[in-house]
Amino acid sequence: MSRSPSARWLVVLVVALLSLGVAALARAAPLADSAILFIGDGMGPVQIMVAREARAGEPLAMEKMPFSGLATTHSADQPVTDSAAAATALATGHKTNNGMISVAPDGRRLLTILEACQAMYKSTGIVTTDAPHGATPAAFASHVKNRGASSEIALQLARSRLSVMLGFSRDWFLPESAGGKRTDGRNLISDLRRAGYDVVFTKEALSSTKNKLLIGLFDDGPRAPALADMVTAALDRLRTDPDGFFLIAEAARIDWKCHDHDLPGALRDVWELDRAVAAALDFAREHPHTLVVVTADHETGGLMVEDSERLRQLGRKEGEAREAAIAALLSKRAGLRWGAKGHTATPVRVFAFGPGAERFAGEMDNTDIPKRIAEILGLAEFPQ
Numbered sequence: 083m084s085r086s087p088s089a090r091w092l093v094v095l096v097v098a099l100l101s102l103g104v105a106a107l108a109r110a111a112p113l114a115d116s117a118i119l120f121i122g123d124g125m126g127p128v129q130i131m132v133a134r135e136a137r138a139g140e141p142l143a144m145e146k147m148p149f150s151g152l153a154t155t156h157s158a159d160q161p162v163t164d165s166a167a168a169a170t171a172l173a174t175g176h177k178t179n180n181g182m183i184s185v186a187p188d189g190r191r192l193l194t195i196l197e198a199c200q201a202m203y204k205s206t207g208i209v210t211t212d213a214p215h216g217a218t219p220a221a222f223a224s225h226v227k228n229r230g231a232s233s234e235i236a237l238q239l240a241r242s243r244l245s246v247m248l249g250f251s252r253d254w255f256l257p258e259s260a261g262g263k264r265t266d267g268r269n270l271i272s273d274l275r276r277a278g279y280d281v282v283f284t285k286e287a288l289s290s291t292k293n294k295l296l297i298g299l300f301d302d303g304p305r306a307p308a309l310a311d312m313v314t315a316a317l318d319r320l321r322t323d324p325d326g327f328f329l330i331a332e333a334a335r336i337d338w339k340c341h342d343h344d345l346p347g348a349l350r351d352v353w354e355l356d357r358a359v360a361a362a363l364d365f366a367r368e369h370p371h372t373l374v375v376v377t378a379d380h381e382t383g384g385l386m387v388e389d390s391e392r393l394r395q396l397g398r399k400e401g402e403a404r405e406a407a408i409a410a411l412l413s414k415r416a417g418l419r420w421g422a423k424g425h426t427a428t429p430v431r432v433f434a435f436g437p438g439a440e441r442f443a444g445e446m447d448n449t450d451i452p453k454r455i456a457e458i459l460g461l462a463e464f465p466q
Contacts, residue, residue, distance in 0.1 A: 111460055112458065112459050112460030113373075113437035113438040113459075113460075114326075114371050114373040114436060114437040114458050115204075115326030115371045115372075115459070116204070116320070116326040116327045116328070116372045116373070117374075117375065117455050117458070117459055118313075118328075118330075118331065118365075118366070118372065118373070118374045119172070119328075119329070119330045119331070119375050119377075119451075119452075119455065120144075120330075120332075120355065120358070120359055120375065120376040120377070121169070121218055121330065121331070121332045121333070121377060121379055122333045122336050122352065122355050122376070122377070122378045123165060123212075123218055123332055123333060123335075123336055123337035123379055123380075123382075124336045124337025124339075124340045124348075124378065124379075124380065124381065124383070124425070125333070125336045125337075125352060125355070125430070125431075126378065126380075126381025126382070126383075126385060126428050127381075127428070127430070127431050128381075128385040128386060129340070129348060129349075129381075129385055130142065130144070131387065131393075132349060132385070132387070132393070132418065133352040133356070135394055136349055137353075142352075142353075142356045143356050143357075143359045143360035143363060144355075144356055144359045144376045144431075144433045147374070147376065147433040147434060147439070148434075148435060148439060149434045149435075149439045149440050149441075149442050150431060150432060150433045150434070150442070151431075151443050151444045152429040152430070152431060152432065152444075152445050152446070153377060153430050153431075153432050153445075153446050153448045153450070154427075154429050154445075154446075154448065155171075155378075155380045155428075155429065155448050156427060157177060157179060158177035158178050158179050158187050159179040159187070160179075161427050162425050162426060162427050163180060163379070163380050163425065163427075164180040164181060164380075165217040165229075165337070165379050165380070166178075166180065166181050166182055166183050166220075167180045167181070167182060168379035168380050168448060169217055169218040169219075169220070169221035169222070169379055170183060170184050170185075170192065170221045171447075171448040171451075171452075172221070172377070172379065172448055172452055173194040173195060173221040173222045173330075174193060174221075174452065174465060174466075175195070175449045175450075175453045175456070176192050176449060176465060176466075177449060178192070181228060181229050181230075182227055182228070183217060183220050183221050183224060183226050183227075183228075183229050183235070184220075184221045184222075184224065184225045185225050185226065185227055189227060191225045192225070192466060193465065193466045194223065195222070195328065195455060195456055195461070195464055196208075196222040196223055196328055197223070198456065198461045198464040199326075199327070199328040199459065201463070202325065202459075202460075202461060203325045204323060204326045204328055205319070205320045205322075205323040205326075205327040205328075206223075206243075206244050206245055206246075206320075206329070207244060207245055207246035207247065207248075207327065207328075207329040208222060208223060208239075208244060208246070208248070208249070208329075208330055209247075209248045209249070209309070209312045209313055209316050209329065209330070209331040210248070210249040210250075210331070210334055211250065211309055211332065211333055211334045211351075212249060212250060212332060212334030212335075213232075213250055213251035213253070213254070214239055214247055214248075214249035214251075214299075215232045215235040215236045215239065215251075215254050216334060217229045218332045218334065218379060219249065219330065219332055220235045220239070222330050223238065223239055223244060224238035226238075232254045232263070233254055233263070233265070233266070235254070236254035236255050236270060237268070237270065240255070240270040240274055245294065245296070245319060245320060245327075246295075246296045246315070246316040246319055247296075247297050247298070248288075248296070248298035248312040248315065248316060249298070249300070250299070250300050250301070250302065250306070251299065252271065252299040254270075255270040255271050256269060256270070271297075271299070274297050277295075278295050279293070279295040279296060280293035280297070281297045281299065282296070282297070282299075283298070283299060283300060283301070284300065284305040284306075285300075285305055285306060285311060286305065288311065288315050289311075289315070294319045295319075296316075296319060298315075308354055308357070308358075309331065309354050309355060310357040310358040310360075310361045312331070312358075313331050313358045313361055313362055314361050316329055316331075317329070317362070317365050321365070321369065326371070326459070328459075331358060333351055333354060333355035333358070335351045336348050336351040336352055336355070336382070337382045339351060340381075341383065341423065341424065343420045343423075345385075345418070348383075359374070359376055362374050366435060371436075372436055373435070373436040373439065373455065373458055373459075374434065374435045374436050374439075375432065375433070375434050375439075375442060376431075376432070376434075377430055377431065377432045377448070377451060380428075381426045381428035381430060382422075382426070383420050383421070383422055383423070383424075383426075384421025384422030384428070385418070385419075385420055385421070386418070386419055386420075387417055387418055388419065389417030390417075393417060393418065429445075432446065432451065438454070438457070438458035441454045441457070441458065442454060452464070452465070453465060
């Protein structure tokens with residue numbers, strides 16, 4: 083029996099719609115259920131190279147990851163980005179103007195990959211060696227037109243439903259009456275405790291608490307945890323979610339040291355980041371549905387090597403004594419020099435390990451990084 087033209091068109095329409103649905107499901111099919119994104123603030127390719135050569139040429143843990151690429155970092159309005167715009171690109175997959183945090187240049191709020199993971203019932207965490215309201219971590223869980231709006235950023239972070247938030251400084255989480263900087267009288271630490279979080283201030287307290295909801299706001303000094311300690315504490319909690327998790331971990335102080343042309347300090351912070359990366363890679367090997375990505379928001383200082391062979395020789399010669407190696411690298415014989423006081427447009431390295439890691443090989447823009455993580459996690463609605 084023949085169908086009428088209208089019936090045939092109905093069949094064609096149904097098949098087409100079903101095909102679109104299958105295609106959408108195929109695009110969203112996850113390769114991994116969890117992801118860890120490391121950001122070395124200010125860490126350019128030469129900072130990584132020098133950190134390697136200062137250790138007798140032994141590759142860093144990040145360099146041993148099986149896939150690597152290069153990412154451009156310009157912002158929407160400038161060829162040289164600041165941390166706010168770069169972090170927005172890494173968090174949302176969109177460019178914005180320097181100084182803006184996870185809002186578009188016209189002020190529209192942009193969905194972050196962390197928020198998209200929360201919508202998929204994944205646990206989320208932020209770890210940083212900066213204050214949590216610093217531009218880079220803030221871009222993943224807050225939205226403001228001016229990165230200097232620390233009071234509003236801290237308030238949004240406190241309401242962001244993070245499972246874990248670990249960083250430095252309590253200033254904008256406390257009112258002036260309690261020694262903080264908030265002028266609205268709100269005590270966000272008390273609010274967080276009432277919401278069920280453990281709030282800790284020392285490395286000892288971090289290691290002793292068992293609560294799955296955790297806030298750490300530390301002071302510099304001997305009682306402060308290293309980045310690897312914080313990443314391990316975060317993973318101990320996030321790993322229990324059967325839906326998976328998303329963790330962002332920032333090594334902020336590489337940037338600070340490079341602004342000051344403090345190469346020994348910058349190298350120590352690269353090595354601190356690398357120890358945290360090594361801990362995350364150990365975790366990912368035990369939990370094979372975990373993707374690990376390492377990158378930078380931008381390069382700082384314009385660090386250049388004028389004689390790479392001499393640099394390699396010095397690094398190997400002094401590799402057993404770290405401070406001596408650093409001192410040698412700073413000498414004129416090593417051919418190292420700084421080319422800028424601030425950020426540069428130098429493309430940054432990208433390293434990846436785990437399911438879908440091959441997607442991070444080659445050249446890309448920083449906005450591509452969260453898009454590829456989202457594809458691997460099956461986040462169909464990201465980016466907006």
